[in-house]
Amino acid sequence: MNIAANPVVEADQTVYLKDYEKPSFLVDSINLDIQVHSDYTQVNTTLVMQRQTSGNLVLLGRDLELKSILLNGTILSESEYTLDAEQLVISNAPDHVILETKVIIHPESNTQLEGLYQAGSDLFVTQNEPEGFRKITFYPDRPDVLSVFTTRVEADKKFPVLLANGNLMEAGEVGEGRHYTIWEDPTHKPSYLFACVIGDLAVLKDSYVTSEGRNVALEIYAVEKDIPKCHIAMEALKHSMRWDEEHYGRPYDLDNYMIVATSQFNMGAMENKGLNIFNTSCVLADEEYTTDAAIMRVQSVIAHEYFHNWTGNRITCRDWFQLCLKEGLTVFRDQSFSEDLQSAAVQRIDDVAVLKAHQFPEDSGPLSHPPRPDHFVEINNFYTATVYEKGAEINRMMATLLGKEKFRKGTDEYFQRHDGQAVTVEDWVSALTVGSGIDLSVFLIWYNQPGTPKLEANGEYDAAKQTYCLSFKQSLKAHPKYPNLKAVPIPIALALFNAETGEQYTLQSEALFKNTVKDGMYLFDQNEATIEFSGITAKPVVSLLRNFSAPVNLDFNYSDEELAFLIQFETNGFNQWQATQTLLERILLQGHDANIYVQAIKNTLPDLVEKDPLLASRLFDVPTEGYLGSRIDSDYSPIVIQEQRDALIYTLARALGSFCQETYLSLDPDLQKEFSQAMGVRALKNIMLNMMARQGDIAAFELAFEQYKNTGNMSERLGALKVLVWNDAPQASDALADFYNRFKDEALSLDQWFMVQAAHPKATVESIHYLTSHPDYDLTTPNRIRAVSGGLNTHPVNTWSFGVQHFIDLAKYLDEKNPIVGSRLLQVLSRWYTLAEPQRTQVKTALEALKSQVKSKNVVETLNSMLSV
Ligand code: BES
Numbered sequence: 111m112n113i114a115a116n117p118v119v120e121a122d123q124t125v126y127l128k129d130y131e132k133p134s135f136l137v138d139s140i141n142l143d144i145q146v147h148s149d150y151t152q153v154n155t156t157l158v159m160q161r162q163t164s165g166n167l168v169l170l171g172r173d174l175e176l177k178s179i180l181l182n183g184t185i186l187s188e189s190e191y192t193l194d195a196e197q198l199v200i201s202n203a204p205d206h207v208i209l210e211t212k213v214i215i216h217p218e219s220n221t222q223l224e225g226l227y228q229a230g231s232d233l234f235v236t237q238n239e240p241e242g243f244r245k246i247t248f249y250p251d252r253p254d255v256l257s258v259f260t261t262r263v264e265a266d267k268k269f270p271v272l273l274a275n276g277n278l279m280e281a282g283e284v285g286e287g288r289h290y291t292i293w294e295d296p297t298h299k300p301s302y303l304f305a306c307v308i309g310d311l312a313v314l315k316d317s318y319v320t321s322e323g324r325n326v327a328l329e330i331y332a333v334e335k336d337i338p339k340c341h342i343a344m345e346a347l348k349h350s351m352r353w354d355e356e357h358y359g360r361p362y363d364l365d366n367y368m369i370v371a372t373s374q375f376n377m378g379a380m381e382n383k384g385l386n387i388f389n390t391s392c393v394l395a396d397e398e399y400t401t402d403a404a405i406m407r408v409q410s411v412i413a414h415e416y417f418h419n420w421t422g423n424r425i426t427c428r429d430w431f432q433l434c435l436k437e438g439l440t441v442f443r444d445q446s447f448s449e450d451l452q453s454a455a456v457q458r459i460d461d462v463a464v465l466k467a468h469q470f471p472e473d474s475g476p477l478s479h480p481p482r483p484d485h486f487v488e489i490n491n492f493y494t495a496t497v498y499e500k501g502a503e504i505n506r507m508m509a510t511l512l513g514k515e516k517f518r519k520g521t522d523e524y525f526q527r528h529d530g531q532a533v534t535v536e537d538w539v540s541a542l543t544v545g546s547g548i549d550l551s552v553f554l555i556w557y558n559q560p561g562t563p564k565l566e567a568n569g570e571y572d573a574a575k576q577t578y579c580l581s582f583k584q585s586l587k588a589h590p591k592y593p594n595l596k597a598v599p600i601p602i603a604l605a606l607f608n609a610e611t612g613e614q615y616t617l618q619s620e621a622l623f624k625n626t627v628k629d630g631m632y633l634f635d636q637n638e639a640t641i642e643f644s645g646i647t648a649k650p651v652v653s654l655l656r657n658f659s660a661p662v663n664l665d666f667n668y669s670d671e672e673l674a675f676l677i678q679f680e681t682n683g684f685n686q687w688q689a690t691q692t693l694l695e696r697i698l699l700q701g702h703d704a705n706i707y708v709q710a711i712k713n714t715l716p717d718l719v720e721k722d723p724l725l726a727s728r729l730f731d732v733p734t735e736g737y738l739g740s741r742i743d744s745d746y747s748p749i750v751i752q753e754q755r756d757a758l759i760y761t762l763a764r765a766l767g768s769f770c771q772e773t774y775l776s777l778d779p780d781l782q783k784e785f786s787q788a789m790g791v792r793a794l795k796n797i798m799l800n801m802m803a804r805q806g807d808i809a810a811f812e813l814a815f816e817q818y819k820n821t822g823n824m825s826e827r828l829g830a831l832k833v834l835v836w837n838d839a840p841q842a843s844d845a846l847a848d849f850y851n852r853f854k855d856e857a858l859s860l861d862q863w864f865m866v867q868a869a870h871p872k873a874t875v876e877s878i879h880y881l882t883s884h885p886d887y888d889l890t891t892p893n894r895i896r897a898v899s900g901g902l903n904t905h906p907v908n909t910w911s912f913g914v915q916h917f918i919d920l921a922k923y924l925d926e927k928n929p930i931v932g933s934r935l936l937q938v939l940s941r942w943y944t945l946a947e948p949q950r951t952q953v954k955t956a957l958e959a960l961k962s963q964v965k966s967k968n969v970v971e972t973l974n975s976m977l978s979v
């Protein structure tokens with residue numbers, strides 16, 4: 111009998127897109143019987159297969175103890191197949207195969223949280239994307255093999271809940287205190303969408319009637335005490351179901367939709383067919399225990415996983431290189447959904463902020479890759495900001511260019527052509543092209559090459575001719591692996607304002623793209639071009655890339671006055687915010703005068719607080735230390751950045767003066783009708799509170815402590831706690847002790863307690879050690895690890911000093927225990943090469959020393975890429 115060992119990266123294990131071959135066998139049906147015991151689980155599988163091409167029958171399997179194997183009713187002897195750590199290969203298999211296998215697996219000791227694993231004492235769950243199913247049974251575990259699944263789940267009755275995908279067909283007892291259920295999923299699906307759940311959970315039930323009249327039973331499973339925190343998710347689910355019907359014409363297709371919450375999960379959530387599995391952090395939402403930001407996140411993740419039912423499940427990926435086909439499109443869809451939930455401008459601001467803070471740096475460093483990569487060693491390393499966020503931006507560009515109606519025609523064509531198939535990025539772009547009648551094939555360039563284009567723009571006004579000329583130039587930094595970089599199509603949404611009146615010009619130009627309904631849109635698809643606008647009666651202020659119409663780095667020589675103008679007169683909320691960010695970066699990095707910003711803010715705020723308090727609060731966003739650092743490519747000194755940023759906040763606080771206290775005292779979130787408005791007011795109050803504390807105002811601490819004590823809302827409580835802790839207020843330790851006692855049994859709230867302390871700007875080895883040796887610290891729970899690591903990484907000055915050892919130790923420890931998370935945490939150090947000496951060499955030496963101490967494909971590939979600069 112064979113137990114496959116952990117794979118080690120030995121020879122070149124790179125997989126290439128160009129080597130794609132169809133599977134030699136397809137699976138008509140799979141019958142699974144999963145019997146869970148306390149110290150092992152037995153999985154009996156029957157596969158009905160048909161030959162599709164010549165070649166061996168290849169079944170993938172990892173960490174499986176093979177007990178028996180029968181082919182068409184006959185036992186296979188060990189000479190009739192070969193078995194190694196990754197696969198079981200049968201040569202000379204007949205064209206019709208019924209294969210029966212029995213294997214033993216060990217979910218009770220599976221710490222990698224991949225395949226079937228035990229998540230706490232009362233729960234077993236699965237996570238099979240991308241390649242976890244091969245840890246459950248031998249199978250052609252690749253997304254282009256679709257099959258019909260029947261699943262029998264059997265366990266002790268102390269686990270009353272036994273779930274799998276599809277419809278419940280049967281349930282019963284088997285003696286010895288055990289019971290079972292049988293589930294049939296009628297839809298053809300790839301193995302990565304298989305799920306089962308065995309546990310002791312409570313359930314929240316609801317129902318939904320689809321546009322086709324189908325009555326769908328909705329169920330959210332969680333531990334009993336968390337059920338009251340599941341209502342927001344349930345509402346979001348129903349809202350998502352309606353939204354996909356209305357915006358994409360996509361109704362749900364099964365009679366039930368189940369969501370299971372677990373506190374042990376590597377990612378946010380997973381879209382298994384009809385049986386989503388969620389990290390508790392992405393399903394539990396409650397004003398008392400979780401922040402406003404977390405509540406918004408829950409709604410968008412619920413929508414995201416629901417939307418996958420059409421973009422991912424019914425139409426899936428041919429191979430994992432096409433990951434951005436399902437993720438990029440589904441992120442674009444969940445972003446659009448969230449734009450309907452709150453201030454659309456703020457949703458866009460937040461999405462772009464994530465893009466610029468994570469994807470832009472990734473794309474300018476050693477981990478840079480195209481949204482559709484052409485090779486990988488470990489696919490888990492490619493669930494990246496580039497695949498997700500840049501992937502979403504490509505879809506957004508095509509959608510804005512087409513306009514609502516034509517985009518809908520394109521997506522209708524996609525669903526009609528490819529329902530039930532496993533397809534490629536080319537198939538998607540081609541369906542959009544045919545459906546809309548507009549050729550989008552040039553957008554494939556975006557999918558196939560790395561790097562953030564630089565877009566240089568120049569404007570010239572001719573007063574005599576009353577014309578305004580805009581010239582554009584695009585360029586990409588050379589990339590060693592991609593020598594033939596091409597110009598990409600860049601949709602530039604733009605507006606011209608009359609600098610004297612503040613009014614927007616109606617644009618007249620031959621060059622404008624005619625398909626969009628409103629706003630000016632220019633499709634720039636060459637290396638250089640100039641366009642001319644006529645009828646411009648006075649010198650204009652131009653606003654470029656409105657709503658961030660393309661994921662590029664814009665270089666335009668604005669004056670500070672023009673930026674202040676845009677803060678006050680631009681009607682596109684995103685560009686209004688962008689102007690504040692550009693201006694703040696100049697004050698910070700080039701020492702420009704802060705007063706021009708403060709004056710513009712003071713002029714804009716009173717009206718805006720009424721209209722869109724959340725947007726008002728965002729106009730105070732000071733770029734994070736991490737973002738500022740990521741804009742520096744060499745001789746980066748984290749401490750200098752921190753000092754400059756602190757000085758800026760101090761300057762702003764002083765310039766704002768009594769405005770902060772007045773604004774703070776005048777606002778009351780409880781007077782707002784809408785959640786999103788109240789959220790804005792809370793955000794603005796917390797910012798004002800912090801500014802008062804930065805003014806050195808002792809009264810600010812009193813106010814913060816009052817706010818801390820007198821609220822039942824987590825955003826208010828946490829906002830106040832941060833002000834107290836991060837400014838070393840005398841009340842900080844009382845507040846922290848109170849917070850701990852209040853929330854010690856609420857894992858998600860307690861994560862915040864860890865995060866706040868780890869994110870102290872003056873955190874030290876000792877203060878982090880206090881947290882990581884705390885009895886509530888837990889290396890088997892990724893959320894808890896991320897609370898401390900993420901907190902620490904709020905201040906790069908800490909990351910790049912004692913934090914280096916923290917992250918290297920984690921990567922070393924998790925290399926075997928949970929390589930997916932280990933590899934992700936190590937990536938925090940990927941911009942080591944930008945540091946000023948001697949730090950640069952110190953970190954490099956530490957990373958090189960790690961090489962001989964790690965084995966997993968995940969960590970090894972990441973480390974090798976990181977060091978390849
Ligand atoms: N399919 C993914 C989850 C996944 C990714 C599981 C990689 C295993 C490996 C899911 O749809 C997803 O994208 N989840 C995101 C959240 C989403 C809102 C972007 C996540 O888990 O972070």
Ligand code: ZN
Binds near residue numbers: 414437440
């Ligand atoms: Zn997804």
